[in-house]
Amino acid sequence: MSIIEKTAHFIARWLNWVAALAIVAVMVIVCVNVLGRGIFGAPLKGTVDMVSLLGAFVISGAIAYTQVLKGHIRITLFIELLPHPLRTVLACLIDFVGMVLFGIISWQTILFAKGTHEIGELSEVLKIPITPFAVMVSVGCMALTLVLLADLIGVLSKGVKK
């Protein structure tokens, strides 16, 4: 396992635990809100704000590790019919294109985060600055880019050995 692969997988695994914690947090917040509203007549203020912003952690935290587990659905039916060398070339190209794509998304989301920081954009009810959450989306996409780079290096080195 190359150093890039180790690093990428390590980061992805930790981000995935952040996502897992965020799911638990979302569940707790939602329940506190429902119980507060139903039993005490006092809903938790800003539930929608908190839950929505935590969504940034839930999804962007988990997309890189899902790639490590090869969990992003793809159709393998047809490529399995192709000869091995062609399959390797295709796998390289797909990893490369995916890497560039998510690199661009990560870069654009950082620009978006910078924009929200400059205008001081806040959440609707609790007035929480949204910049850190936009940064989290960018970090998640960057981690996915890194995992795709590691995949690409893995496929290339296997191809060269053969």
Next chain:
Amino acid sequence: MSGGIVGACGIAIMVGLMVLGMPIAFAMTLVGFLGFAYMTSLDGGLFLLSDGFYFQFTSYTMLVIPLFVFMGEIAFHSGISKRIYRTAHAWLGFIPGGLAVATIGACAGFAAICGSSTATAATMGTVALPEMKKRQYNPALASGTVAAGGTLGILIPPSIVLIVYGIQTELSIGKLFIAGILPGIILSALFTFCILIMCYIKPSLGSPAPKTTLKQKINSLSGTVEMMILFFLVIGGLLLGWFTPTEAAGIGAAGAIAIGAVRRSLSWEGFKKALLGTTRTSAMVLLIIASAMIFSRFLTVSGLPQGLASWVESLDASPYVVLLCIMGIYIIGGCFMDPLSFLIITINIFFPMIIEAGFDPIWFGVIIVILLETGAITPPVGINVYVIKGIALDVDLHTIFKGIFPFLTALFLGLIILTIFPDIVLFLPSLVR
């Protein structure tokens, strides 16, 4: 080049990339971005990426998905499925093919707390397949039953497919959920008839289990209490207007954890596994939804879906011809692709046509679910079949597909019944506000 042609080329390129093995979410995002940039400007395309991803990832409505997935995962890891199966076994096991019938009953029961067909198939497969093997059930019947029964997971509420359909078409998730109940019961009954007929013709397929006493039957009911509590809390609360869908899902997940803790059936390891399963499924589904949003923005600016809808209108064809064509596309598409992904990609194209043809959108949601169920068990990419293959290692794929065939007939019969009598679907939703 006209917008419609650009849209059609975009779809062709996207399908091409998918066939070459690019993950579905990546292909949709890439083509959506490039197409939108072509139709507007590069800056427009780049802005769509950041804006689209940020707002989809921080959408309150979308979080209903991880929470419902979490509820199903917790139910799986805390052994609720085993207890539901035990009850069904005690009540139905003694008739010929009874264990298979019990499996369908238990699948329907587990579907009431789990929104995914693969999770239902996997859960009930691990519980029911060893029992049927012990009683020397025909392997094709046993594996086919679990694969088909699993599909009830996305029809009987909660249902991830109906949630995704509801989010994308802006329909009430509560109404869609309740619309799935009667069709779910009808399909369970059709699956049961299938098994009974097969075992009547050839009793050696599934020998009856020993009879249980009335006391044993009544005692076994305790195993379904928690399933009932969760179902009525989550779906009842949603329909009575106590909760929003996201809240219902949160309460359901917390309820499943509480039941696991009280029963002492949910270990720390099980909890961690449930969380990891949830992040994986959620990331996969939500990334596809976010990319579908980017792709659909491109399609909207291209004008293709609207163009197709008015073209269909101008054809002056019977609405049922349109429906039949769309059904055909879903059945064929579902054979080659993960059913949920196929729904997300296609719904923005077909939904306007269906509305234009005068069909009820809630009814169509249920029909789509059954079409996707069909896709989930047909070769070559019947996802449930592969799930069962993963559990029953000694049964080959060919045998499972053979076992599926009678259930496919039941699914088609279900489709015909619901198309002729749409009120079966629409009756319950008409009762709620």
